[in-house]
Amino acid sequence: xxxxxxxxxxxxxxxxxxxxxxxxxxxxxxxxxxxxxxxxxxxxxxxxxxxxxxxxxxxxxxxxxxxxxxxxxxxxxxxxxxxxxxxxxxxxxxxxxxxxxxxxxxxxxxxxxxxxxxxxxxxxxxxxxxxxxxxxxxxxxxxxxxxxxxxxxxxxxxxxxxxxxxxxxxxxxxxxxxxxxxxxxxxxxxxxxxxxxxxxxxxxxxxxxxxxxxxxxxxxxxxxxxxxxxxxxxxxxxx
Amino acid sequence: xxxxxxxxxxxxxxxxxxxxxxxxxxxxxxxxxxxxxxxxxxxxxxxxxxxxxxxxxxxxxxxxxxxxxxxxxxxxxxxxxxxxxxxxxxxxxxxxxxxxxxxxxxxxxxxxxxxxxxxxxxxxxxxxxxxxxxxxxxxxxxxxxxxxxxxxxxxxxxxxxxxxxxxxxxxxxxxxxxxxxxxxxxxxxxxxxxxxxxxxxxxxxxxxxxxxxxxxxxxxxxxxxxxxxxxxxxxxxxxxxxxxxxxxxxxxxxxxxxxxxxxxxxxxxxxxxxxxxxxxxxxxxxxxxxxxxxxxxx
Numbered sequence: 108x109x110x111x112x113x114x115x116x117x118x119x120x121x122x123x124x125x126x127x128x129x130x131x132x133x134x135x136x137x138x139x140x141x142x143x144x145x146x147x148x149x150x151x152x153x154x155x156x157x158x159x160x161x162x163x164x165x166x167x168x169x170x171x172x173x174x175x176x177x178x179x180x181x182x183x184x185x186x187x188x189x190x191x192x193x194x195x196x197x198x199x200x201x202x203x204x205x206x207x208x209x210x211x212x213x214x215x216x217x218x219x220x221x222x223x224x225x226x227x228x229x230x231x232x233x234x235x236x237x238x239x240x241x242x243x244x245x246x247x248x249x250x251x252x253x254x255x256x257x258x259x260x261x262x263x264x265x266x267x268x269x270x271x272x273x274x275x276x277x278x279x280x281x282x283x284x285x286x287x288x289x290x291x292x293x294x295x296x297x298x299x300x301x302x303x304x305x306x307x308x309x310x311x312x313x314x315x316x317x318x319x320x321x322x323x324x325x326x327x328x329x330x331x332x333x334x335x336x337x338x339x340x341x342x343x344x345x346x
Numbered sequence: 347x348x349x350x351x352x353x354x355x356x357x358x359x360x361x362x363x364x365x366x367x368x369x370x371x372x373x374x375x376x377x378x379x380x381x382x383x384x385x386x387x388x389x390x391x392x393x394x395x396x397x398x399x400x401x402x403x404x405x406x407x408x409x410x411x412x413x414x415x416x417x418x419x420x421x422x423x424x425x426x427x428x429x430x431x432x433x434x435x436x437x438x439x440x441x442x443x444x445x446x447x448x449x450x451x452x453x454x455x456x457x458x459x460x461x462x463x464x465x466x467x468x469x470x471x472x473x474x475x476x477x478x479x480x481x482x483x484x485x486x487x488x489x490x491x492x493x494x495x496x497x498x499x500x501x502x503x504x505x506x507x508x509x510x511x512x513x514x515x516x517x518x519x520x521x522x523x524x525x526x527x528x529x530x531x532x533x534x535x536x537x538x539x540x541x542x543x544x545x546x547x548x549x550x551x552x553x554x555x556x557x558x559x560x561x562x563x564x565x566x567x568x569x570x571x572x573x574x575x576x577x578x579x580x581x582x583x584x585x586x587x588x589x590x591x592x593x594x595x596x597x598x599x600x601x602x603x604x605x606x607x608x609x610x611x612x613x614x615x616x617x618x619x620x621x622x623x624x625x626x627x628x629x630x631x632x633x634x635x636x637x638x639x640x641x642x643x644x
Contacts, residue, residue, distance in 0.1 A: 195377060197379055198374060198380065199378025199440075199442045199443070201376075201377050201378060227377065229377040229378050231377070231378055234373065265373035265377075266372060266376065267375045267376055269644065272475065273474055273642060276640060276642050277384055277642055279386070280423070280640070284370060284375075284644065285370075286372060333373055333379075335377070
């Protein structure tokens with residue numbers, strides 16, 4: 108069963124968009140980390156006092172502070188709730204919607220965990236997913252942009268739902284589709300960007316790549332993998 | 347940690363090339379990654395002599411996907427060389443965006459990268475289902491005609507029951523055939539004692555066919571027809587006795603010049619017993635018996 112194989116334009120665009128998102132995330136993380144003061148919160152407030160004790164004038168320490176723009180928003184340790192809609196690009200485009208809860212730790216909130224549940228409505232059925240991610244983001248940000256990367260895994264359940272005329276046509280040929288449902292674990296990796304519209308409200312774009320391990324008999328592990336990718340737009344609330 | 351990101355990213359970008367299982371699975375199916383095709387036919391004849399049917403899909407991006415070769419059983423289901431029914435032809439890429447399917451006859455049993463010229467069925471997909479039919483010339487169902495039994499190439503009054511021509515006593519054509527498309531030619535055959543013998547290919551009902559290999563020395567009419575007088579091939583005895591013979595007008599693939607009639611018979615008629623010349627053989631349109639089929643992406 109051979110074919111003339113060419114990566115389609117849409118596939119190339121999708122992969123390019125995902126790669127660009129991830130690259131942008133990594134780039135912004137690196138720049139933000141490099142430019143972020145290491146002292147935050149109370150530590151930053153104590154800096155003039157420490158300088159005074161070291162014999163330096165508070166005015167001398169305040170000069171550089173005046174030249175830097177103040178942080179727009181302080182990092183948010185705690186819970187972030189997001190709802191989203193997006194598209195899964197495995198096969199035909201399929202609509203995906205869901206919600207996530209994340210919790211970020213530490214004064215810079217650079218590491219967190221996120222759980223997500225989603226539903227994908229495809230042209231041939233539905234897929235529900237539950238997954239968890241370790242999220243690394245820029246903490247102590249000095250802009251409204253918070254890029255992040257995520258890595259995790261989860262479990263999905265897929266069920267076919269072909270239109271009745273297709274099911275009837277297959278039945279006329281003596282073909283009954285089996286199985287009609289399956290569950291499978293997956294690993295996923297991705298990244299994205301939050302843009303804070305308000306101190307507690309952000310727009311978020313998220314891209315993920317996943318490898319699903321289907322339960323197939325008689326094939327190698329590599330051949331049992333099924334790739335999924337998605338891009339979603341989210342609204343996030345910080346608590 | 348930064349050093350590991352590019353490698354992880356690269357790994358996950360490369361892994362999608364692992365592909366999709368060829369068997370039916372709910373997850374790819376739900377997401378529209380459909381790589382299987384089911385085929386079923388009515389009236390498509392089993393092939394022999396090593397010939398095969400081949401099936402090809404064309405996608406909306408212009409790609410041509412070869413599904414492979416097959417024969418059919420009496421129930422019209424595709425079968426493999428072992429005779430097992432093929433429920434699912436697998437494509438190497440997503441077939442969700444398939445535009446159409448073509449079935450061709452491969453006389454040598456070799457399936458190439460594109461369909462052979464002997465296309466016998468095709469059809470467009472609508473919501474993943476294609477109704478397949480013969481890409482016959484338009485209005486072929488209205489084809490009609492008759493042949494007159496006589497032998498103009500050996501002079502009058504000689505062996506008059508050994509030839510048949512689509513021309514009236516008045517010298518006018520006696521067949522009404524629609525214009526051909528770019529896939530087929532017309533050909534007519536005489537089936538004598540169960541053995542078909544060609545009378546030649548032709549392109550229209552009012553011009554001579556391409557050859558008169560069995561006719562006599564005199565000039566043949568400028569209309570389709572043949573006298574069975576000379577150069578008799580093995581198994582035949584000329585001048586032929588056409589009593590009870592069957593006359594066929596078929597559609598033949600342009601580039602598949604088989605000695606046997608293609609299975610797309612448009613007109614057929616039977617010569618009476620005791621034929622002696624002068625009889626008019628009315629032909630019946632049997633194009634309604636052309637094969638049909640169904641293809642389903644799943």
